[in-house]
Amino acid sequence: MTNSINIVNDSFCIQTKAMNKYLINEFKRHFILCHPILSFFLDLFLQGEDLHKWIKSLNKGASIPDYGYFPKELFMYYYRKFLYFTNFKLIFYKHKSDLLDKRLLIDDINQGIIETSTVIFETTRRCNLNCKYCSCGQLYCNSNQKSKSDLNINSAILLLEYLFKLKSLYSSKKQIAISFYGGEPLLNFHFIEEIIKYVDSKLTDMQIKYDIVTNGVLLDKYMDYLVGKNFTIFISLDGNIKNNDYRVFKNGQSSFQSVYLNIKKLQQKYPDFFKSNIIIKSVLHNKNSVTDIIKFFNESIDKTPEISSLKTNCIKIEKRHEFEEMFVSYEYSVLQSDDISYLEEKISKELPDSKIIFASVVNYNSYIYSDYIDLIFRGKIKKTPSNTCLPFSKRVFLTIDDHLLPCEKIDYKYSFGKVENNQVIIDYENLINFYNDVFDRIRSKCYNCSRQNNCPQCMFQLDLDNREIECNSFLNYLPFKEVLKGYIELIEIDRSKLNKIIKNNYSLK
Numbered sequence: 001m002t003n004s005i006n007i008v009n010d011s012f013c014i015q016t017k018a019m020n021k022y023l024i025n026e027f028k029r030h031f032i033l034c035h036p037i038l039s040f041f042l043d044l045f046l047q048g049e050d051l052h053k054w055i056k057s058l059n060k061g062a063s064i065p066d067y068g069y070f071p072k073e074l075f076m077y078y079y080r081k082f083l084y085f086t087n088f089k090l091i092f093y094k095h096k097s098d099l100l101d102k103r104l105l106i107d108d109i110n111q112g113i114i115e116t117s118t119v120i121f122e123t124t125r126r127c128n129l130n131c132k133y134c135s136c137g138q139l140y141c142n143s144n145q146k147s148k149s150d151l152n153i154n155s156a157i158l159l160l161e162y163l164f165k166l167k168s169l170y171s172s173k174k175q176i177a178i179s180f181y182g183g184e185p186l187l188n189f190h191f192i193e194e195i196i197k198y199v200d201s202k203l204t205d206m207q208i209k210y211d212i213v214t215n216g217v218l219l220d221k222y223m224d225y226l227v228g229k230n231f232t233i234f235i236s237l238d239g240n241i242k243n244n245d246y247r248v249f250k251n252g253q254s255s256f257q258s259v260y261l262n263i264k265k266l267q268q269k270y271p272d273f274f275k276s277n278i279i280i281k282s283v284l285h286n287k288n289s290v291t292d293i294i295k296f297f298n299e300s301i302d303k304t305p306e307i308s309s310l311k312t313n314c315i316k317i318e319k320r321h322e323f324e325e326m327f328v329s330y331e332y333s334v335l336q337s338d339d340i341s342y343l344e345e346k347i348s349k350e351l352p353d354s355k356i357i358f359a360s361v362v363n364y365n366s367y368i369y370s371d372y373i374d375l376i377f378r379g380k381i382k383k384t385p386s387n388t389c390l391p392f393s394k395r396v397f398l399t400i401d402d403h404l405l406p407c408e409k410i411d412y413k414y415s416f417g418k419v420e421n422n423q424v425i426i427d428y429e430n431l432i433n434f435y436n437d438v439f440d441r442i443r444s445k446c447y448n449c450s451r452q453n454n455c456p457q458c459m460f461q462l463d464l465d466n467r468e469i470e471c472n473s474f475l476n477y478l479p480f481k482e483v484l485k486g487y488i489e490l491i492e493i494d495r496s497k498l499n500k501i502i503k504n505n506y507s508l509k
């Protein structure tokens with residue numbers, strides 16, 4: 001067995017405050033409570049010690065710091081166990097970086113498009129509000145050029161025809177969600193109606209679902225239609241009138257009253273629909289808090305909203321200070337809460353501690369598999385670096401300029417296709433070159449990153465203009481050990497939390 005540094009990093013031991021030792025193989029996701037002798041052997045091995053010689057040189061036994069004296073027989077027993085672990089590849093399984101060698105191919109792109117679950121139309125860039133933190137607004141470099149304002153109906157229909165055809169020919173998943181996004185999409189209601197008329201007129205075996213992301217100002221005018229078409233409606237509101245300070249009309253006046261009244265009207269008129277199809281989306285900033293938001297919506301409309309933080313990339317240099325004043329992280333806001341038991345009751349799964357426990361259960365447990373492919377091929381399938389989805393596999397986003405992007409959350413400069421001259425054109429060459437170039441540039445970083453099995457990073461959130469890509473989520477071996485230690489200590493403090501999470505989230509299928 002060779003003792004190279006790349007292999008070493010796959011397996012290590014940690015010791016928690018409760019003095020328990022855990023043996024971890026992050027590559028195979030083994031997470032084993034172990035005897036201190038086993039951990040001691042691993043440390044010796046990592047230091048390059050010949051364990052066989054070491055055992056032979058033992059007289060009657062030896063002491064392990066913090067754990068006391070153990071007899072030679074016990075050392076021999078755990079030495080055999082250590083050999084068993086290494087022989088059966090429970091530790092030192094494989095050089096993990098082999099796995100990141102996948103390059104994007106045309107087939108991957110085609111597969112992504114065929115299987116895509118959502119087409120998103122940038123229905124309009126017009127908006128009836130002037131929210132101070134808007135991602136298309138004054139704070140961000142990505143303030144989209146206002147060349148046109150509404151999406152062309154023919155382009156959208158061409159794209160739908162293209163996707164319907166591909167899906168009906170090649171996909172087993174005959175379903176797609178059509179999402180209307182903006183600006184404020186209800187300002188271009190005609191477009192929404194025409195698209196739905198087109199879909200209704202098609203004899204398609206496709207299951208179609210609609211959703212819309214709206215600021216709610218025009219909801220009273222269009223709610224009957226949206227309810228009739230069984231839309232899922234995402235309404236943006238940040239809490240009570242004070243919390244909503246940044247969501248203002250063009251004249252600077254608060255939008256709260258209009259939106260809140262519309263929400264109440266919808267609830268009264270369509271109570272069942274309201275329960276099942278309305279999702280409130282709130283943005284966290286310095287005028288509200290997680291507790292404010294959760295309390296306000298639970299008490300006023302019996303809903304628990306989705307909460308997100310302000311977008312952190314592409315901030316204009318001259319607006320950096322303003323942004324920093326506004327920005328509040330979810331974790332910070334929860335830590336500052338004076339009513340954590342209320343949050344535990346309402347959003348236990350969303351709380352940072354629960355998320356950490358959840359992540360440790362999913363990512364460091366060799367008994368949990370996401371699907372059958374994971375069960376059979378775990379550790380054998382090559383993948384691309386980072387956690388960027390295959391292009392178009394989740395969404396196809398059509399902008400008002402008829403550009404095709406893999407996602408609505410990324411910079412508009414990343415266009416990889418167009419609807420033009422009555423056809424949908426995917427720029428395969430550009431797409432493949434771009435993705436593979438980024439993968440090549442970040443791969444060496446990912447090789448040495450302890451989060452490669454559990455990477456949270458989409459490449460489009462990084463500064464890709466710089467040849468040397470910096471990844472803020474990179475974690476090397478030592479801090480990673482500390483992070484894992486924190487996970488386990490949380491579980492050790494309150495095991496009932498872990499049981500609850502497993503019970504609520506996992507099933508044997």
Ligand code: SF4
Pocket residue numbers: 387388389394395406407408409410458459460
């Ligand atoms: S943010 Fe990145 S990973 Fe997520 S859907 Fe968009 S492109 Fe894919």
Ligand code: SF4
Pocket residue numbers: 385386387442445446449450451452455456457471472473474475
């Ligand atoms: S966190 Fe960054 S460096 Fe680490 S694997 Fe993900 S993309 Fe690579």
